[in-house]
Amino acid sequence: MKGDRKYIILFLLPTVFLMSVFLYYPFFKSLYLSFFRTKGFFDKRFVGWDNYERLFTDKLIGEATLHTLEIMLYVIVFQVGIALVLAVMLDNISKLQSFYRTVFFFPVVISGTAISLLFVLFYNYNFGLLNTIITNLGFERVLWLSETNSLKAVAIPTVWHYVGFYLVLFLTAMSKIPSDYYEAAKLEGISGIQKTFKLTLPLILSDIKVVITLAITGTMKVFEFVWVISRGQNGTEVLGTYMYKKAIVDQNFGYGSTVAIYMVVFGVLLALLANRLLKSEEITY
Amino acid sequence: MQPIISSKTPIRRRKPVKFRLGSALIYMILTAWSLTTIYPLFWIVNNSFKVSKDVMNKSFALALDPVFINYTTAFDRINIGRSYMNSLIMSGSTVILVLILAGFAGYALSRFNFKGRRLIYSILYATLLIPAFATVVPVYEILIKTSLVNTYGGLIFPQTAGNLTFAILVIAGYMATIAKELEEAAFIDGCNRWQMLIKIFFPVSRPVFASVSIFVFLWSYNDLFSALIFVNKESVRPIVALLSEISSQYGTDFGLMATAVALTVIPVLIVYLFISKFIQKGLTEGAVKG
Numbered sequence: 001m002k003g004d005r006k007y008i009i010l011f012l013l014p015t016v017f018l019m020s021v022f023l024y025y026p027f028f029k030s031l032y033l034s035f036f037r038t039k040g041f042f043d044k045r046f047v048g049w050d051n052y053e054r055l056f057t058d059k060l061i062g063e064a065t066l067h068t069l070e071i072m073l074y075v076i077v078f079q080v081g082i083a084l085v086l087a088v089m090l091d092n093i094s095k096l097q098s099f100y101r102t103v104f105f106f107p108v109v110i111s112g113t114a115i116s117l118l119f120v121l122f123y124n125y126n127f128g129l130l131n132t133i134i135t136n137l138g139f140e141r142v143l144w145l146s147e148t149n150s151l152k153a154v155a156i157p158t159v160w161h162y163v164g165f166y167l168v169l170f171l172t173a174m175s176k177i178p179s180d181y182y183e184a185a186k187l188e189g190i191s192g193i194q195k196t197f198k199l200t201l202p203l204i205l206s207d208i209k210v211v212i213t214l215a216i217t218g219t220m221k222v223f224e225f226v227w228v229i230s231r232g233q234n235g236t237e238v239l240g241t242y243m244y245k246k247a248i249v250d251q252n253f254g255y256g257s258t259v260a261i262y263m264v265v266f267g268v269l270l271a272l273l274a275n276r277l278l279k280s281e282e283i284t285y
Numbered sequence: 286m287q288p289i290i291s292s293k294t295p296i297r298r299r300k301p302v303k304f305r306l307g308s309a310l311i312y313m314i315l316t317a318w319s320l321t322t323i324y325p326l327f328w329i330v331n332n333s334f335k336v337s338k339d340v341m342n343k344s345f346a347l348a349l350d351p352v353f354i355n356y357t358t359a360f361d362r363i364n365i366g367r368s369y370m371n372s373l374i375m376s377g378s379t380v381i382l383v384l385i386l387a388g389f390a391g392y393a394l395s396r397f398n399f400k401g402r403r404l405i406y407s408i409l410y411a412t413l414l415i416p417a418f419a420t421v422v423p424v425y426e427i428l429i430k431t432s433l434v435n436t437y438g439g440l441i442f443p444q445t446a447g448n449l450t451f452a453i454l455v456i457a458g459y460m461a462t463i464a465k466e467l468e469e470a471a472f473i474d475g476c477n478r479w480q481m482l483i484k485i486f487f488p489v490s491r492p493v494f495a496s497v498s499i500f501v502f503l504w505s506y507n508d509l510f511s512a513l514i515f516v517n518k519e520s521v522r523p524i525v526a527l528l529s530e531i532s533s534q535y536g537t538d539f540g541l542m543a544t545a546v547a548l549t550v551i552p553v554l555i556v557y558l559f560i561s562k563f564i565q566k567g568l569t570e571g572a573v574k575g
Contacts, residue, residue: 010389012390012405015387015453019449019450021446022420022443022447023420025423026420026421026427027419029422030422030423033422041429082318089314092308093308093311093312093315096315100315102558103319106554110549113507117528117532117545120542121329121539121543122325127344127539160321168565217414220416221417223510227529228528228529228532239418244513247421248513260416264414264415264419267414267416
């Protein structure tokens with residue numbers, strides 16, 4: 001249409017402006033800052049690869065990486081796993097389906113911060129919900145947030161929070177499978193669990209792949225659960241909280257940026273790796 | 286005429302309803318999992334009506350004799366009402382700004398053919414890989430220099446920028462499916478591009494605007510990381526930042542903590558019950574973000 005150019009520019013300009021100022025420029029500035037030693041915002045000195053050398057000898061970041069990977073493992077195995085099992089079950093029942101969907105999805109809409117605070121009340125040594133149950137049953141109190149348990153204690157709400165999200169994605173994928181596939185399977189005498197393993201799961205494999213990628217990139221961003229429940233102490237430091245501590249608490253903008261860039265690169269590499277490992281053909285109906 | 290086969294509602298044939306051990310087990314497991322969602326919620330609301338001593342000693346007992354002291358503390362001493370307003374203003378503004386900007390941009394990307402369109406799409410997909418961690422320090426610097434830090438704008442602008450990519454991709458995807466005839470008819474009627482957008486594309490795209498606004502609202506409302514850094518002053522801080530503060534400042538006042546959680550969760554729960562169908566539909570329309 002005549003005069004389209006004017007409209008294209010008009011429509012895109014505000015977005016381009018806002019995203020450049022608050023997203024693209026900051027991203028490249030972070031990359032730039034990662035090569036500087038800083039004192040506040042105004043005093044900085046170029047140090048080449050020094051920050052990256054520090055990164056690779058930093059024991060704390062090694063630990064934070066391992067903790068993040070451990071949570072990622074729990075998320076992939078339990079969050080995606082539970083979501084898949086529940087989705088298969090929901091797909092096989094005829095009553096109350098929408099009730100369960102609504103209930104299961106609910107934690108997704110609550111803020112992670114509120115959930116974390118809830119779990120603080122559960123885990124409390126003297127008066128928490130868990131220890132009350134345990135002492136009522138006649139057992140000794142357990143220190144839930146000890147050196148050895150903390151990371152698992154933080155992983156539980158993390159996993160619980162998003163099960164419903166992946167569940168709905170799986171259910172949607174399953175509802176797209178044409179019903180004649182199931183009819184045919186029925187004629188072949190395939191039913192029950194066999195149907196799930198031979199038909200449903202293979203057909204939604206590409207969705208499982210997407211979900212696992214989402215779970216990986218999502219876990220890289222874990223922050224509030226760790227921050228509220230344990231402040232990253234007792235062996236729960238993850239990359240998100242470590243970056244926050246370096247960049248914001250210590251005001252070490254240079255090294256903090258280096259950690260952030262490391263998180264981006266690490267996250268992208270993991271996602272690519274997962275996609276390579278889970279390679280599967282697209283199925284179209 | 287061809288026989289019409291409805292492909293919209295795939296009805297799977299099931300065995301006639303009959304009690305089977307398998308499905309009984311399924312219902313039991315599903316109910317058990319739904320209890321993990323429902324019970325903690327009940328527990329926290331129930332305990333918010335008790336004094337701290339009872340929360341500690343009798344956390345399972347029903348609050349048959351409810352006390353409201355925690356609620357008065359929450360509103361008087363830690364000013365939770367203020368944080369509520371802050372959250373609503375900032376997340377609401379973010380949603381509106383995102384919808385307007387992404388509506389324009391999505392329209393331009395989906396209904397115009399121009400050089401560089403593919404490039405813009407590639408850039409947008411790459412943008413999804415940039416987490417808030419990788420922009421926070423320079424954004425903080427910009428906000429300090431422009432004195433936006435600890436003002437509403439200090440959270441609204443970064444969050445808008447952060448959510449735009451997702452919103453543009455989803456809205457453009459939806460607008461691309463709108464029939465070309467509609468556009469042509471409007472053109473013949475003498476609409477220019479601007480009128481076409483306002484009179485046709487925006488109204489037709491209402492469903493996608495609805496689901497985008499729900500997700501943007503949730504992500505903005507629940508974003509602790511940005512809130513802690515950009516707007517952590519008492520007068521402007523949103524509810525999540527206050528919750529984080531409570532956990533460190535009032536960590537021994539269990540009744541107050543329970544109340545703070547209850548006050549955060551209950552309104553969300555009520556709204557959610559009304560629009561849950563909508564949310565899940567939105568999710569399935571491609572509104573996916575980790």
